[in-house]
Amino acid sequence: MKQTVTILITTMLFLGTDTMDLAATGLGPVFGPGTAANARGQISSNTSAAIFSTSESSSLIIRQIFGYGITENLQTNISFPLTPVIDENENPPAARTGGIAGSYTDIEGSLMWRFHRNDVTIGSRYESTLHVSGSLPLEKRRGEVKAGPSLHAAAVTGYVSRTFNTWIGAGYQRYFSRGGDRIGDLPYLTAVAGYRPLSLNRDYPNADWLILIESIAEFPRRDRAEGIQITDSGGEKILAGPSVHGFFGRWGISGGILFPALQSLKGDQPKERFRMNLIVKYWF
Amino acid sequence: MKITMTKTMIAVVTVLMTLLMVAEAPSARAQFIEVKQIIYGMDCTPCAFNIERKLRKLDGVLKDEIEISLNEGYALVRFSPGNKTSLEEIRNIIRNNGFSPDDTRVVIEGILNHEGEGIFLTAGQKDFRLLEIPYLQGSIQMLKEMSGGKHITLRGHITKETTDTIMIMEIMH
Numbered sequence: 001m002k003q004t005v006t007i008l009i010t011t012m013l014f015l016g017t018d019t020m021d022l023a024a025t026g027l028g029p030v031f032g033p034g035t036a037a038n039a040r041g042q043i044s045s046n047t048s049a050a051i052f053s054t055s056e057s058s059s060l061i062i063r064q065i066f067g068y069g070i071t072e073n074l075q076t077n078i079s080f081p082l083t084p085v086i087d088e089n090e091n092p093p094a095a096r097t098g099g100i101a102g103s104y105t106d107i108e109g110s111l112m113w114r115f116h117r118n119d120v121t122i123g124s125r126y127e128s129t130l131h132v133s134g135s136l137p138l139e140k141r142r143g144e145v146k147a148g149p150s151l152h153a154a155a156v157t158g159y160v161s162r163t164f165n166t167w168i169g170a171g172y173q174r175y176f177s178r179g180g181d182r183i184g185d186l187p188y189l190t191a192v193a194g195y196r197p198l199s200l201n202r203d204y205p206n207a208d209w210l211i212l213i214e215s216i217a218e219f220p221r222r223d224r225a226e227g228i229q230i231t232d233s234g235g236e237k238i239l240a241g242p243s244v245h246g247f248f249g250r251w252g253i254s255g256g257i258l259f260p261a262l263q264s265l266k267g268d269q270p271k272e273r274f275r276m277n278l279i280v281k282y283w284f
Numbered sequence: 285m286k287i288t289m290t291k292t293m294i295a296v297v298t299v300l301m302t303l304l305m306v307a308e309a310p311s312a313r314a315q316f317i318e319v320k321q322i323i324y325g326m327d328c329t330p331c332a333f334n335i336e337r338k339l340r341k342l343d344g345v346l347k348d349e350i351e352i353s354l355n356e357g358y359a360l361v362r363f364s365p366g367n368k369t370s371l372e373e374i375r376n377i378i379r380n381n382g383f384s385p386d387d388t389r390v391v392i393e394g395i396l397n398h399e400g401e402g403i404f405l406t407a408g409q410k411d412f413r414l415l416e417i418p419y420l421q422g423s424i425q426m427l428k429e430m431s432g433g434k435h436i437t438l439r440g441h442i443t444k445e446t447t448d449t450i451m452i453m454e455i456m457h
Contacts, residue, residue: 039334039380039381039382040380040381041380042334072379072380072381072382073382114382117325117382119324119325119383119384120324120325121324121357122322122323122324122326122356122357123325123326123327123354123355123357124325124327125324125325125327125383160327160328161327162327162354162355201355203353203354203355203356204329204332204333204352204353204354205329205332205333205352207329208328208329208354247328247329247330248329249329249330249333250330250333250334252329252330281330283330283333283334
């Protein structure tokens with residue numbers, strides 16, 4: 001696993017692309033939906049690596065996202081895995097790898113519509129965005145169940161400025177049956193607060209840094225195999241942790257880690273130890 | 285018949301060439317020398333980078349003299365003489381990047397025109413109405429005393445609600 005992580009980080013720095021970017025023209029959380037969108041006609045390429053570590057094992061997921069700004073308020077994205085899951089958990093936690101990054105080895109197409117924007121003053125605005133997406137799994141099974149397609153919708157609202165940022169969001173991912181099995185639905189809530197320290201608040205074209213504290217509350221429903229609920233699935237979790245974002249012209253890098261603050265699982269499935277995400281970003 | 289057609293053709297060509305010269309002449313004169321566009325909502329480096337990249341493509345822009353400030357919220361662009369860039373083009377770049385253009389400070393040169401009680405500056409193909417800022421009274425009177433057709437340069441303020449009205453801040457020459 002350590003060797004895999006080392007190879008991964010090296011590869012990502014070489015590729016220099018960003019995975020799980022939620023806001024190509026703005027800053028957004030690493031682990032949840034964000035509110036900004038690409039500029040009109042802008043293409044973004046994102047590559048990310050996410051690690052899900054449980055009490056039993058750790059898995060590494062590398063995903064790629066391409067985004068296109070249809071307008072300055074409407075963005076379409078396609079997300080897909082670059083590799084099979086590395087060291088796959090036998091019983092992976094029910095989670096998305098990011099706002100528009102999809103889950104595990106799903107191919108996901110999405111739309112982000114910033115339906116509300118209020119540019120209040122220099123360097124700050126309020127904005128709200130709707131996310132809708134559909135996914136198809138590339139793997140036949142996820143844990144103990146056959147993996148089926150899904151639909152996902154989320155809404156997020158926030159305030160961004162040169163000093164403080166905050167977002168709150170909610171989403172729901174509904175999985176469909178496959179061969180009598182169904183992955184449990186995933187409702188979730190997110191809350192993020194960000195701060196740009198004065199010492200790092202340097203003007204363009206200097207590098208731009210931002211620190212976020214991210215949190216996510218997930219309420220995964222039980223999986224079903226051949227119509228019967230799987231005992232070791234479902235529950236409630238709250239995870240929180242820091243993320244750091246740096247931007248340099250058309251390049252950016254983001255990384256964060258979440259730790260479980262609360263895990264109330266309905267069965268004996270392995271508990272999560274942490275989630276980690278590293279993203280290198282590029283805008284065309 | 286042949287001679288009449290030739291004379292007619294010469295007359296038409298002459299008229300067309302005259303019209304072209306008249307139409308071309310104003311745009312051959314410099315328009316904006318400097319534009320400082322205030323931007324609301326812009327908060328990050330990639331935002332500024334993309335705006336700068338689009339501004340660099342404007343006609344006549346001095347690429348090495350573009351400034352974008354996130355902390356003070358502006359894009360400053362300087363132009364070479366004879367450029368054809370309009371304020372609307374600059375503001376559309378801001379809008380297409382997802383932000384809101386606010387007021388604009390300009391340095392502009394053009395031809396002074398008097399029309400009734402109004403004072404106008406013709407720069408390129410566009411007429412700008414000139415208004416007086418209350419703390420700078422006397423500027424309109426000064427311009428009225430200048431003869432029409434005089435070439436002037438002034439520093440002014442254009443509010444976000446308009447693109448063709450300049451409030452005079454300084455008559456430079």
